[in-house]
Amino acid sequence: xxxxxxxxxxxxxxxxxxxxxxxxxxxxxxxxxxxxxxxxxxxxxxxxxxxxxxxxxxxxxxxxxxxxxxxxxxxxxxxxxxxxxxxxxxxxxxxxxxxxxxxxxxxxxxxxxxxxxxxxxxxxxxxxxxxxxxxxxxxxxxxxxxxxxxxxxxxxxxxxxxxxxxxxxxxxxxxxxxxxxxxxxxxxxxxxxxxxxxxxxxxxxxxxxxxxxxxxxxxxxxxxxxxxxxxxxxxxxxxxxxxxxxxxxxxxxxxxxxxxxxxxxxxxxxxxxxxxxxxxxxxxxxxxxxxxxxxxxxxxxxxxxxxxxxxxxxxxxxxxxxxxxxxxxxxxxxxxxxxxxxxxxxxxxxxxxxxxxxxxxxxxxxxxxxxxxxxxxxxxxxxxxxxxxxxxxxxxxxxxxxxxxxxxxxxxxxxxxxxxxxxxxxxxxxxxx
Amino acid sequence: xxxxxxxxxxxxxxxxxxxxxxxxxxxxxxxxxxxxxxxxxxxxxxxxxxxxxxxxxxxxxxxxxxxxxxxxxxxxxxxxxxxxxxxxxxxxxxxxxxxxxxxxxxxxxxxxxxxxxxxxxxxxxxxxxxxxxxxxxxxxxxxxxxxxxxxxxxxxxxxxxxxxxxxxxxxxxxxxxxxxxxxxxxxxxxxxxxxxxxxxxxxxxxxxxxxxxxxxxxxxxxxxxxxxxxxxxxxxxxxxxxxxxxxxxxxxxxxxxxxxxxxxxxxxxxxxxxxxxxxxxxxxxxxxxxxxxxxxxxxxxxxxxxxxxxxxxxxxxxxxxxxxxxxxxxxxxxxxxxxxxxxxxxxxxxxxxxxxxxxxxxxxxxxxxxxxxxxxxxxxxxxxxxxxxxxxxxxxxxxxxxxxxxxxxxxxxxxxxxxxxxxxxxxxxxxxx
Numbered sequence: 001x002x003x004x005x006x007x008x009x010x011x012x013x014x015x016x017x018x019x020x021x022x023x024x025x026x027x028x029x030x031x032x033x034x035x036x037x038x039x040x041x042x043x044x045x046x047x048x049x050x051x052x053x054x055x056x057x058x059x060x061x062x063x064x065x066x067x068x069x070x071x072x073x074x075x076x077x078x079x080x081x082x083x084x085x086x087x088x089x090x091x092x093x094x095x096x097x098x099x100x101x102x103x104x105x106x107x108x109x110x111x112x113x114x115x116x117x118x119x120x121x122x123x124x125x126x127x128x129x130x131x132x133x134x135x136x137x138x139x140x141x142x143x144x145x146x147x148x149x150x151x152x153x154x155x156x157x158x159x160x161x162x163x164x165x166x167x168x169x170x171x172x173x174x175x176x177x178x179x180x181x182x183x184x185x186x187x188x189x190x191x192x193x194x195x196x197x198x199x200x201x202x203x204x205x206x207x208x209x210x211x212x213x214x215x216x217x218x219x220x221x222x223x224x225x226x227x228x229x230x231x232x233x234x235x236x237x238x239x240x241x242x243x244x245x246x247x248x249x250x251x252x253x254x255x256x257x258x259x260x261x262x263x264x265x266x267x268x269x270x271x272x273x274x275x276x277x278x279x280x281x282x283x284x285x286x287x288x289x290x291x292x293x294x295x296x297x298x299x300x301x302x303x304x305x306x307x308x309x310x311x312x313x314x315x316x317x318x319x320x321x322x323x324x325x326x327x328x329x330x331x332x333x334x335x336x337x338x339x340x341x342x343x344x345x346x347x348x349x350x351x352x353x354x355x356x357x358x359x360x361x362x363x364x365x366x367x368x369x370x371x372x373x374x375x376x377x378x379x380x381x382x383x384x385x386x387x388x389x390x391x392x393x394x395x396x397x398x399x400x401x402x403x404x405x406x407x408x409x410x411x412x413x414x415x416x417x418x419x420x421x422x423x424x425x426x427x428x429x430x431x432x433x
Numbered sequence: 434x435x436x437x438x439x440x441x442x443x444x445x446x447x448x449x450x451x452x453x454x455x456x457x458x459x460x461x462x463x464x465x466x467x468x469x470x471x472x473x474x475x476x477x478x479x480x481x482x483x484x485x486x487x488x489x490x491x492x493x494x495x496x497x498x499x500x501x502x503x504x505x506x507x508x509x510x511x512x513x514x515x516x517x518x519x520x521x522x523x524x525x526x527x528x529x530x531x532x533x534x535x536x537x538x539x540x541x542x543x544x545x546x547x548x549x550x551x552x553x554x555x556x557x558x559x560x561x562x563x564x565x566x567x568x569x570x571x572x573x574x575x576x577x578x579x580x581x582x583x584x585x586x587x588x589x590x591x592x593x594x595x596x597x598x599x600x601x602x603x604x605x606x607x608x609x610x611x612x613x614x615x616x617x618x619x620x621x622x623x624x625x626x627x628x629x630x631x632x633x634x635x636x637x638x639x640x641x642x643x644x645x646x647x648x649x650x651x652x653x654x655x656x657x658x659x660x661x662x663x664x665x666x667x668x669x670x671x672x673x674x675x676x677x678x679x680x681x682x683x684x685x686x687x688x689x690x691x692x693x694x695x696x697x698x699x700x701x702x703x704x705x706x707x708x709x710x711x712x713x714x715x716x717x718x719x720x721x722x723x724x725x726x727x728x729x730x731x732x733x734x735x736x737x738x739x740x741x742x743x744x745x746x747x748x749x750x751x752x753x754x755x756x757x758x759x760x761x762x763x764x765x766x767x768x769x770x771x772x773x774x775x776x777x778x779x780x781x782x783x784x785x786x787x788x789x790x791x792x793x794x795x796x797x798x799x800x801x802x803x804x805x806x807x808x809x810x811x812x813x814x815x816x817x818x819x820x821x822x823x824x825x826x827x828x829x830x831x832x833x834x835x836x837x838x839x840x841x842x843x844x845x846x847x848x849x850x851x852x853x854x855x856x857x858x859x860x861x862x863x864x865x866x
Binding site: 156159160166195196197198199200201204205208209211212213214215216217219220225226227228229230231232234235237238 | 630633661
């Protein structure tokens with residue numbers, strides 16, 4: 001699965017990144033209407049995120065994909081229903097789009113439950129911060145709604161898309177599972193599975209049900225798959241679709257085929273789930289609901305790509321405090337001015353400033369975040385002394401070092417036995433408790 | 434699996450039969466060289482067998498597919514190596530083509546073993562005689578060579594291609610397994626599996642290995658799959674390929690990844706296995722060998738189709754003696770002349786005579802078969818009294834009634850527990866014994 005793909009290595013916003021899929025002439029997320037210059041040529045699929053300089057136009061993407069914006073009313077409603085403050089990813093519009101989220105909330109309000117489904121394509125040894133985002137958010141949703149969660153590790157996908165052996169993909173899946181478990185998921189409500197170990201029987205039946213109702217041409221239009229592609233790429237979308245249906249997990253949801261599914265993911269995964277939603281009711285299930293995030297930027301800014309081959313493009317959960325400090329200070333794109341004098345005069349350009357973007361993701365304190373932003377941008381604050389980029393970066397290093405150190409401590413506690421336990425085929429008797 | 438498909442409902446020789454796959458403009462088994470009129474327009478894939486009037490030109494098919502003819506030397510060699518007479522399907526050229534059969538025989542002679550793989554797509558309640566052919570022949574091979582056998586029941590394929598529910602395909606697979614078991618397979622050397630129950634893990638890994646090395650365009654050329662087809666059709670070829678590789682069955686062949694596989698099937702399945710052979714060595718396995726049969730005709734003759742919707746087009750293993758008698762007498766296409774007088778003068782046209790074709794498949798006694806044929810064809814025998822079609826049909830009714838009654842007795846002994854036992858995931862410790 002590439003769900004939450006923007007938090008994975010394959011889908012960082014970048015000018016015409018296409019590792020796998022030829023772009024020419026393919027209409028996907030791109031519509032052909034008159035466009036603002038900023039949005040012209042914007043392509044977003046699970047395999048490719050490309051945008052003109054200026055980055056992704058999310059408003060346009062919502063229109064193109066046909067999903068809905070998460071507004072303040074929805075955020076308030078979630079807060080009310082769960083009797084807890086909304087996650088900062090909601091407060092700050094990081095998870096910004098949805099499909100049928102209100103249906104889930106209506107039913108939840110009426111006393112019905114649902115399940116969560118997210119995933120990761122395990123193609124790298126260690127995760128970077130972007131990878132953590134869907135899992136941090138999914139953990140919040142699990143805690144807040146007290147619902148079960150299935151996490152798909154798509155070792156098959158990574159074998160199909162990358163130059164890796166199956167054995168390596170399986171190993172990476174287990175290693176990544178440890179990082180995921182370290183996010184704090186409740187073992188009584190969480191089933192983690194790898195495709196190669198789990199696919200079969202009811203799950204495979206749902207793959208077949210999807211396959212029978214999706215043509216090659218449909219995938220071509222949705223995902224940009226071409227006849228020159230190997231057939232693994234044609235097959236995988238049905239693998240990512242299947243966990244959206246409760247009968248794929250008979251040990252969890254037997255006899256509960258109408259249970260609804262909520263999928264937290266990055267918006268580049270939307271095409272997979274548009275396909276899934278198209279077939280859901282035809283094969284006897286509810287359409288899965290989606291809650292979708294924007295993309296997490298590389299250190300070098302929105303228009304570059306976090307890349308495993310360039311360790312300085314991202315902060316990894318394995319980085320030391322010292323590495324974090326070096327990376328942030330040396331590589332994080334600043335929106336500040338070239339000289340202190342100019343900076344004091346003009347302030348920073350927050351539209352491109354990576355430290356502020358990262359703080360927006362990871363600094364919990366809203367007041368402090370607002371304070372920093374103000375100091376960097378509002379001219380009328382000048383006399384009181386504007387912050388310099390170095391100061392903002394210093395605060396970011398503190399925030400990230402604490403986050404990463406906390407993760408590392410949790411990760412160190414995760415044993416092979418715990419991985420086995422999360423992956424064990426078992427009922428979860430208290431999963432809705 | 435449609436292996437041995439000609440013995441299944443999908444692939445009877447017929448004029449332009451294409452239930453599923455559009456034909457127009459697709460080059461598959463059809464080559465574009467200058468052709469004899471008889472062979473022009475001949476199309477043979479697992480989904481479609483179409484030939485001009487006059488039927489399939491098998492010699493041409495061998496050239497088109499690039500397989501080899503099974504000659505008398507190979508038949509003799511098999512007889513020698515197995516110390517038993519060759520099966521009548523070999524003696525009479527019914528299994529007429531092969532790929533790398535000599536390699537299997539060379540290794541067998543040197544003391545090495547191999548395994549057999551065949552299968553069936555379970556789309557009908559009861560099998561007709563054509564369906565039995567690959568299983569009768571595979572049983573002979575198993576007994577003669579004393580080797581293990583895997584039998585794939587492709588309930589997934591039938592769901593994807595037919596208007597059937599998954600539940601119905603699974604039920605049919607179990608029912609068909611009983612007919613297959615009734616053919617007399619040795620439970621100590623035979624593993625029967627249904628795709629939906631068995632696909633996963635090592636088998637799925639081999640599917641992935643194949644998928645990664647086959648493009649959509651390749652399948653289009655081989656099988657006539659089009660972009661308008663649903664993606665299940667794109668996926669299935671890798672499902673049929675996987676059993677050709679021993680590591681798909683770790684409970685049987687663990688640590689024996691170079692074990693060779695011999696696949697008895699009808700020649701319409703050759704495209705699947707050309708694809709399989711193309712990738713085998715790239716993914717670390719031996720190419721499977723093939724031994725391929727011609728097609729079993731419908732009662733109405735070579736250019737018609739055995740069809741579940743017309744029970745009079747085939748003899749079913751559930752037919753009574755009376756039904757067999759009626760079908761043979763009423764529907765079996767005769768090559769005899771319109772009047773006794775003319776028949777006594779001209780004899781029958783054995784090229785179209787279905788009773789003789791059926792006797793060729795099922796009458797064990799070579800001398801008697803030759804005797805009947807002579808009486809029907811050789812003018813110089815006229816004075817001694819030529820047989821009439823009615824007499825030949827009478828003999829055929831006896832042969833088929835005995836065959837079907839024997840099958841029915843064996844089928845009646847097959848319990849659900851026996852099906853479970855053949856399908857149990859278990860080692861077969863004496864499978865090469």
